[in-house]
Amino acid sequence: xxxxxxxxxxxxxxxxxxxxxxxxxxxxxxxxxxxxxxxxxxxxxxxxxxxxxxxxxxxxxxxxxxxxxxxxxxxxxxxxxxxxxxxxxxxxxxxxxxxxxxxxxxxxxxxxxxxxxxxxxxxxxxxxxxxxxxxxxxxxxxxxxxxxxxxxxxxxxxxxxxxxxxxxxxxxxxxxxxxxxxxxxxxxxxxxxxxxxxxxxxxxxxxxxxxxxxxxxx
Amino acid sequence: xxxxxxxxxxxxxxxxxxxxxxxxxxxxxxxxxxxxxxxxxxxxxxxxxxxxxxxxxxxxxxxxxxxxxxxxxxxxxxxxxxxxxxxxxxxxxxxxxxxxxxxxxxxxxxxxxxxxxxxxxxxxxxxxxxxxxxxxxxxxxxxxxxxxxxxxxxxxxxxxxxxxxxxxxxxxxxxxxxxxxxxxxxxxxxxxxxxxxxxxxxxxxxxxxxxxxxxxxxxxxxxxxxxxxxxxxxxxxxxxxxxxxxxxxxxxxxxxxx
Numbered sequence: 001x002x003x004x005x006x007x008x009x010x011x012x013x014x015x016x017x018x019x020x021x022x023x024x025x026x027x028x029x030x031x032x033x034x035x036x037x038x039x040x041x042x043x044x045x046x047x048x049x050x051x052x053x054x055x056x057x058x059x060x061x062x063x064x065x066x067x068x069x070x071x072x073x074x075x076x077x078x079x080x081x082x083x084x085x086x087x088x089x090x091x092x093x094x095x096x097x098x099x100x101x102x103x104x105x106x107x108x109x110x111x112x113x114x115x116x117x118x119x120x121x122x123x124x125x126x127x128x129x130x131x132x133x134x135x136x137x138x139x140x141x142x143x144x145x146x147x148x149x150x151x152x153x154x155x156x157x158x159x160x161x162x163x164x165x166x167x168x169x170x171x172x173x174x175x176x177x178x179x180x181x182x183x184x185x186x187x188x189x190x191x192x193x194x195x196x197x198x199x200x201x202x203x204x205x206x207x208x209x210x211x212x213x214x215x216x217x218x
Numbered sequence: 219x220x221x222x223x224x225x226x227x228x229x230x231x232x233x234x235x236x237x238x239x240x241x242x243x244x245x246x247x248x249x250x251x252x253x254x255x256x257x258x259x260x261x262x263x264x265x266x267x268x269x270x271x272x273x274x275x276x277x278x279x280x281x282x283x284x285x286x287x288x289x290x291x292x293x294x295x296x297x298x299x300x301x302x303x304x305x306x307x308x309x310x311x312x313x314x315x316x317x318x319x320x321x322x323x324x325x326x327x328x329x330x331x332x333x334x335x336x337x338x339x340x341x342x343x344x345x346x347x348x349x350x351x352x353x354x355x356x357x358x359x360x361x362x363x364x365x366x367x368x369x370x371x372x373x374x375x376x377x378x379x380x381x382x383x384x385x386x387x388x389x390x391x392x393x394x395x396x397x398x399x400x401x402x403x404x405x406x407x408x409x410x411x412x413x414x415x416x417x418x419x420x421x422x423x424x425x426x427x428x429x430x431x432x433x434x435x436x437x438x439x440x441x442x443x444x445x446x447x448x449x450x451x452x453x454x455x456x457x458x459x460x461x462x463x464x465x466x467x468x469x470x471x472x473x474x475x476x
Contacts, residue, residue, distance in 0.1 A: 120324075121275055126308060214326065
């Protein structure tokens with residue numbers, strides 16, 4: 001093994017690492033934030049919103065993430081919207097991730113017994129307050145494990161951004177490999193980088209779960 | 219200003235169909251201020267649905283609900299009678315609190331937080347004032363020592379008493395009880411019933427669906443016997459239960475005393 005290929009290109013790899021962090025981080029935050037209202041709409045009282053979010057979920061999950069990415073990068077300019085590569089990649093990856101996130105969130109919201117809604121309504125709470133004060137704090141425990149699991153997939157899936165001229169970790173690594181013919185060292189370094197990024201994500205999940213746990217309930 | 223001479227709550231011709239079931243087929247009765255009304259009847263007779271119609275957790279299909287002489291649940295819109303919007307019912311619900319068979323405390327909140335939640339969040343009252351009142355309510359239901367316990371750490375009887383304190387925290391004009399002792403072990407029913415007896419003696423208006431015949435006989439001022447979605451018999455519980463005039467109530471009384 002010859003690690004000089006890594007040390008010589010440390011600057012390039014670090015920059016790519018930063019890009020991956022930025023693209024994946026933005027996608028994770030945006031897709032969770034967008035998925036919450038969509039999950040609520042999906043089972044909410046308003047029929048038209050139920051249909052809109054059902055169609056969104058279906059399209060975003062049934063279409064390959066790469067197709068969505070190409071649509072935001074190559075497709076949007078056709079209708080006069082020009083995004084730089086990184087924002088276009090974040091947009092495409094966010095659409096895909098949101099479709100999945102909303103289903104995990106929805107499952108968690110449905111797992112809260114309907115008697116909790118009833119008790120809150122009987123106390124005169126309006127629907128948004130019921131969600132915020134009663135349902136979401138209970139649902140979040142159910143939501144966290146599968147949602148985080150999906151977010152680790154989103155983290156790794158950010159490598160698709162390399163297909164639309166974003167120099168992120170995987171793309172940069174591939175370019176480096178084809179120039180140096182030293183795949184092993186480069187792939188190990190890239191693998192460790194993803195391992196670390198997702199390690200942080202899983203660590204955060206445990207922190208949140210500990211914070212939410214009730215005394216004597218594990 | 220409210221009419222003080224008429225009944226506090228009055229229902230007339232209440233009807234509800236749930237799915238294929240015609241659950242309520244025209245229910246009429248009235249509750250006076252300070253009165254304890256017990257609703258009895260076999261399961262499936264429409265008692266719980268009726269109770270949920272009273273605070274409009276379930277919207278009746280037909281009929282009228284008068285609260286202090288004013289109709290609730292319906293509005294006149296351009297000469298047409300329309301169901302009121304959910305948000306226009308919230309104020310009414312704070313005046314007529316409900317206690318459930320399965321307690322339905324919020325599991326992520328302590329006993330004290332459960333009691334404080336609605337006064338602080340719904341009624342926007344100052345937290346310090348509410349805390350003092352909530353502590354007093356927990357003392358009233360003899361649970362001061364459990365203020366910081368979570369529901370899963372409490373017995374069913376304790377949870378139900380917290381639920382009563384939570385309902386009282388809204389300073390309601392009336393309380394609805396939906397078979398509140400049915401989910402409790404026999405030795406825990408007594409502590410909940412004694413809290414309800416205290417409330418009755420303080421003059422709280424109560425409508426209670428109950429299978430506790432001792433409570434109905436000794437605490438209720440009036441009893442309503444429901445059968446197949448209608449009021450089959452009503453009156454003073456001592457008379458009505460001792461001398462049921464309809465064969466339906468005779469059969470029911472036999473079945474609960476055996």
